[in-house]
Amino acid sequence: MTSRLLQFAAPQAFFPLAGKLVPWFSFLAGALALAGLYVAFFVAPTDHQQGESYRIIFIHVPAAWMSMFLYVVMACWAGLGLALNTRLSGMMASAIAPTGAMFTFVALWSGALWGRPTWGAYWVWDARLTSELVLLFLYLGFIALKSAIPDPTRSDRAGAILALVGVVNVPIIYFSVQWWNTLHQGASVSLTRAPSMAATMLLGMLLMALAAWMYSIATALSRVRSIILERERDAAWVQLQRDGMRAAA
């Protein structure tokens, strides 16, 4: 079983597998997002304190979760590549970074538009907001650093070190609302206690979070295919693949 899984560590074997998985995860992302949006706008009730402005939560919380989670996954791939010298690991880390940066931007943007009606300000230099902004810079720094080094092996190593050092920021973001006085509210969802929100609101949020997961998997797999083709362009199997595509076109 392990050896059968490990064979997909080779880019050549992973390329067609990723190609088969992308449509499935894309479909799941679309279906879950439609269900989530329906619950978000037509089932979940109006919040008695914030009125309709709270509906930003269905974008904001899933995006913020994904921004932190994707960074950890990216750092894991990067660390794995550093430890085992596997080519695919560095490619996976590169494939995840743009999607992580996108979700970080969405979390900051939707947070600003939610902060204005509820706190009276688009932005405050508060622990939660500032550490999330640092996360965006870490993603952008990782992308910039990797693209600045042309040699793939050295680029993967340098990127991996940056990703691993930066991972310290993730628990800082998560616990910032407990460690410092902040405008940002604490966690609404926890594994250890009952959620502090209506069941339908929670359902909408979880559906949107699952959609964000599926979307991230689909985009990362789709992007890693382009990276594999680019990096292995001199390999015989890529040449064959290219000739096949040309023949089909």
Place this chain on the structure above:
Amino acid sequence: MNWGSANEFLAMGGYGLYVWGSYGVTVLCIAIEIWTLRK
């Protein structure tokens, strides 16, 4: 059902700009990402 009419839906209880500003930019970001992946 939360909304009496399409206008009420768009107004979002006076928070339309903030709610649709968030959803709109998110959709735009996703569209840009998918478009760059397609190329």
